Amino acid sequence: MSLLETRDLTAFYGDFQALFGIDLRIEEGETVAIIGANGAGKSTLLRAITGQLRAPAERVRFDGKPIGSLAPDRIVRLGIALVPEGRRLFASLTVEENLRLGEQCRRQGPWTLERVYRLFPPLARRRSTPAPALSGGEQQMAAIGRALMANPRLLLCDEISLGLAPIVIRDIYAALPGIRAEGTTMLIVEQDTNRALAVADRVYCLQEGRITLTGAPGELTRERIRLAYFGV
């Protein structure tokens, strides 16, 4: 049984259809990447998985249970946590308060404040700083830490390299193996194809709301990815 499975998942914004029948499987312990251009439906897919867009219950299954129709606060309690695009830290909360918000879902697990601070040492130094005063990289660390504090079985990362300097992106990505070592399954959404291919066990390529390519990074040639990515 897959940890996460979507079957013929569709999503709409009003009359506009953003996803057309997405079939996706993620096994426990895997790191899966979703790549695709702007507007391909990557973030929409994550919104549907986390309950921000409701779907028929059976279209999204987590650990065998239908969750498509659940509200976001119920889904995170089951063990799916999202690092949202653009970080979306709480502006009037300090770093530590932002992290501790991840405790709201009351899930037990390996991730505590100490562990998050050990994973991202810069956060420990800035624990009492208001979130907006952090650098972009520190904000991204805090956003990942906040999601880890929910002790998820499945961690969803939406564009964690967006708007960051390459050296900072390297630091962020260097933390991912440590997260994976705790047994956490990861779904990483990226526009930066090389980054995604480097960390993922399997890759899905999305184009205009459809999966156009899937496979292990080693099996995919640049040519096939280019075709699946841009459709040209």
Added chain:
Amino acid sequence: MAWTNIVLQGTLLGGLYALFAAGLSLMFGVMRLVNIAHGDLIVLSAYCALVIVQATGLHPLLSLALVVPLMFALGYALQRGLLNRTLGGDILPSLLVTFGLSVIIQNLLLEAFSADSRRLQAGALETASLRLGDQIAVGVLPAIVFAMAIAVIALLQLLLYRTALGRAFRATSDDAETAQLYGVDIRHVFALATALALAIVSIAGVLLAIRTNFDPSIGPARLLYAFEAVIIGGLGSPWGTLAGGIVLGVAQSLGAAVDPGLEILAGHIAFLLVLVVRPRGLFPRLAD
């Protein structure tokens, strides 16, 4: 010396206004809901206390032990059952619904208790005073009201900045959609905010009813004082709300000392002056 006395009395009155304002500020802060029925809920809790005092013979201050939980429960039910449905992108539905609620509460109270003005009898406490020197005396009751205002504001501050619920309140205030992603059930959090606001309202209502006469029609004026105290203090800051209440109370006392007819007007003028000089209030916290 006379002026010191006036400022002192105004400060104590400001404690009551801060209690009026704290609940209003909490509800607006957490869910951007402007509760037009706030003043009428103050009056409703005064009548609740009146019924309890008449039925049980309790001292009005002790009736708080019943009125506070009652209004807390009413607040939770009101938010969960009605007000949550008015929230969303548009501020107008909640304004209209709470305005309607205001009309309904006033008329129900009028039906049940008539337009006669009432008062909670607190016995010797009403006239007891403490001498603080030759020419200054402080009423024990106003001092109790002020002390309770400080206690309520301090507890609210602790709750907001030292507890998991407070973090959830503030995170929801910043970004409700993202808060849900980490397990905050915003319908429950909103209901708790209103429950807490009405618990504070009930304290304000009972103290008001011991201090002065009340009838079903006085709610909207209390709402106005609450608004003014919140705006003077700056949105989202409990201690700012206390400062706002005190500014309003002192301005009214000074106005009354010049001419009794100027009491209310002086409060409004102070409010307008603060708006002109510091449009975001004395101690603003919220960015928007």
